[in-house]
Amino acid sequence: MELHQLRYFVAVAEERSFTRAAARLFLSQPSLSVQIRKLEQDVGARLFERTGRHVVLTAAGAALLEHAVRALDEVERGRHRVGEVTGLRGGSVSVGVLPSVGAHLLPDVVAAFREAHPGVTVQVVEHDVSREFEQMVQSGELDVALTRLPTSLAGLGSETIVRxxxxxxxxxxxxxxxxxxxxxxxxxxxxxxxxxxxxxxxxxxxxxxxxxxxxxxxxxxxxxxxxxxxxxxxxxxxxxxxxxxxxxxxxxxxxxxxxxxRELGVVWRESALESPPVAAFLAILRRTACR
Missing domain, CATH: 3.40.190.10 (Periplasmic binding protein-like II)
Structure with a gap:
C-alpha cells in the first residue's frame, strides 16, 4: 500500500468519479484506474462499485476510507512539524548541565536562544556526574551537555567554552x-x-x-x-x-x-547537528558563553 494510492483512493471517493478525480489529481484516467486496482489487490477487496456515471464505495471501501483520511492527515501534520523544526519554528533541544554551571552559565544562553527561536522548547536536565552526561548524549537521551572536559567516550564532539x-x-x-x-x-x-x-x-x-x-x-x-x-x-x-x-x-x-x-565544554553527538534546533543552540551557546 503506497501513500499516493491512498491519496488517489480518497480523491475518487470524494469526487465519486474517476474522471473528476483524475482531473483533480492531474492524472490520466487510465493511470488512476491502474493505481486503484493495485490498491484493491493489496487490500484484497474491491473498493468501488460503478453505478452508471458515478462510483460508490463498497463496504470494504467505506471501511478503508476513514483510516486513509486519517493517515493522510497525519502525514500532512508530520510535514508541517518537520517544516517547523527545519524553520526553527518548533521542535526541542534537550540540554544536560552540571548544577554548578546551570545557575550561572545557562540562563543567559537559554534566554538568548528563546529570544531568537521562541517556538523551540528547551529541556534542561541537571546532573552531578560528567561521565553519566556523556553516556546520555551518546545514547540519545540528551542532545547536548555542558560538562567537564575532557570527554572519555568515542564518537562525541566536544568544545571548550569556559576555562x-x-x-x-x-x-x-x-x-x-x-x-x-x-x-x-x-x-x-x-x-x-x-x-x-x-x-x-x-x-x-x-x-x-x-x-x-x-x-x-x-x-x-x-x-x-x-x-x-x-x-x-x-x-x-x-x-x-x-x-x-x-x-x-x-x-x-x-x-x-x-x-x-576547570575546563567546561559542550558535548554533542555528531548526528545531533543535523537537527536545526540543536545546531542553533550550539551556535548561541558559543557566542553567549564565551563572551
Whole structure:
C-alpha cells in the first residue's frame, strides 16, 4: 500500500468519479484506474462499485476510507512539524548541565536562544556526574551537555567554552581569609568540606590535591553544593571549588597552582547537528558563553 494510492483512493471517493478525480489529481484516467486496482489487490477487496456515471464505495471501501483520511492527515501534520523544526519554528533541544554551571552559565544562553527561536522548547536536565552526561548524549537521551572536559567516550564532539580557576572557599574567621593566594601543598593539614566521592567536583578536588602530594581529610561530605557553602560558612572546613560553583559566596582565596583550573565544554553527538534546533543552540551557546 503506497501513500499516493491512498491519496488517489480518497480523491475518487470524494469526487465519486474517476474522471473528476483524475482531473483533480492531474492524472490520466487510465493511470488512476491502474493505481486503484493495485490498491484493491493489496487490500484484497474491491473498493468501488460503478453505478452508471458515478462510483460508490463498497463496504470494504467505506471501511478503508476513514483510516486513509486519517493517515493522510497525519502525514500532512508530520510535514508541517518537520517544516517547523527545519524553520526553527518548533521542535526541542534537550540540554544536560552540571548544577554548578546551570545557575550561572545557562540562563543567559537559554534566554538568548528563546529570544531568537521562541517556538523551540528547551529541556534542561541537571546532573552531578560528567561521565553519566556523556553516556546520555551518546545514547540519545540528551542532545547536548555542558560538562567537564575532557570527554572519555568515542564518537562525541566536544568544545571548550569556559576555562575557570579553582578557588579556595574559607570560613569567615579562618587565617587564610586574609591571604592573597595559597599553594595547594599548604592545605594538607586543613579539614575539607566537599561533595561525596563520585561527584565531578569531588573528583576534581581530589585529583588536584593528589597532584600536590596529599589526600584531603574531609570533615563533611554531601551531595548538595549549597550544603558545602553553608558548612564552610559555619567553620566546618575549607572547600576547593571552581569559580562558577562559588557563585556570589564571600571568602574565596586564589589558588596559585597553574593546574588549578576547570575546563567546561559542550558535548554533542555528531548526528545531533543535523537537527536545526540543536545546531542553533550550539551556535548561541558559543557566542553567549564565551563572551
Amino acid at each position: 575557570e580557576p579553582i578557588v579556595l572557599l574559607v570560613p569567615p574567621e579562618h587565617p587564610l581569609r586574609r591571604s592573597d593566594g595559597v599553594w595547594l601543598r599548604d592545605l594538607a593539614g586543613e579539614a575539607f568540606v566537599g561533595m561525596r566521592p563520585g561527584y565531578g567536583l569531588r573528583d576534581l578536588a581530589d585529583a588536584l590535591c593528589a597532584d600536590a602530594g596529599f589526600r584531603p581529610r574531609h570533615a563533611l561530605e554531601t551531595g548538595q553544593l549549597s550544603i558545602v557553602h553553608g558548612m564552610v560558612r559555619a567553620g566546618m572546613g575549607v572547600a576547593l571549588l571552581p569559580r562558577l560553583a562559588v557563585g556570589g559566596e564571600q571568602g574565596t582565596v586564589a589558588v596559585r597552582d597553574a593546574a588549578a583550573v
